[in-house]
Amino acid sequence: MNSRSDFTEVFPEILPGIVSQNPIMIKLAGYLKKISASDGAVFLNGETGTGKELFASAIHQLSGRLGKIVCVNCGAIPESLFESLFFGHEKGSFTGADRKQHGFFYQANEGTLFLDEIAELPLMHQAKLLRVLESRKFSRIGGSEVLDFTGRIVSASHQSLEQLVEGKEFREDLWYRLNLFEVAIPSLHQRRDDIPLLARCFAMSSGRITLAPCALQLLQSSEWPGNIRQLKNTIDKLAVLADNQYVSADTIRQLAMVAEPVDCATRVAKEIIDMPITNKLKTIYDALIEQAVEISHGNKSEAARLLGVHRKVIERRMAQIHIVR
Structure with missing residues (x-):
């Protein structure tokens, strides 16, 4: 190229x-x-x-x-x-x-x-x-x-x-x-789906390394408080310090290039806390119910399965938030 x-x-x-x-x-x-x-x-x-x-x-x-x-x-x-x-x-x-x-x-x-x-x-x-x-x-x-x-x-x-x-x-x-x-301008955690694309882009620009799928997955699940600048700096350092052209997730861990990823639930919780809305618990709870019902086309049992709760939980909440199906 x-x-x-x-x-x-x-x-x-x-x-x-x-x-x-x-x-x-x-x-x-x-x-x-x-x-x-x-x-x-x-x-x-x-x-x-x-x-x-x-x-x-x-x-x-x-x-x-x-x-x-x-x-x-x-x-x-x-x-x-x-x-x-x-x-x-x-x-x-x-x-x-x-x-x-x-x-x-x-x-x-x-x-x-x-x-x-x-x-x-x-x-x-x-x-x-x-x-x-x-x-x-x-x-x-x-x-x-x-x-x-x-x-x-x-x-x-x-x-x-x-x-x-x-x-x-x-x-x-x-x-x-x-x-x-x-x-x-969105932060990198707001466009997390871009991390593999950006990482591959920076790696290709270096002309020295190729990132394995597992490496891209690790980078995507990691936190980047310094946003794109931090991600680019990390790839640039990998291009210099990695012993092999093909960089795996283990290589990234061995070089201590990223902090251990925060689990998905914790990351989502942090993002919800940062949202500019009042009564976050009720808002998110209602949104989850509505989305599950929408995805399941009004099937209460399927909506309950998606959320991992009993059907009665869906029925009670639907009545409370006035979802008509």
């Missing part, structure tokens, strides 16, 4: 640079394709390691914008350099400014300015960013020329900006400017 076309045939991309077969991801891809053509600001919210920069790049590629994408990690910007890095500066405007420097706003013109970890931006600099987004104009430090900002803003954070706004740690007016389109 030597060409890009061969690679994408085996690992179909739902967005440029993003491989998945998960229904949630496929639906998300359709939404991003719709909004990419607009100039509206996009906010990407997702856990660390979910690939937010990849999504920003995909949005930029789909947009057809003539400029380039400029990626900025707001958490790594020294406070004293914010204006110089974002606005640029004229030669001689301050000590050490030995030449004119174009800032991020200028570099992203007709393109996309991706502001990663936007929540890390101090309030003082949030106000300066807001002024540019409102006026679409800026000037270099030490310069009098007023320049237009024609780039599109895509921002991202693993934190809830809504909560930060409520706590007065993030400007509400800037938040409204950033989230015309708010996109939730």
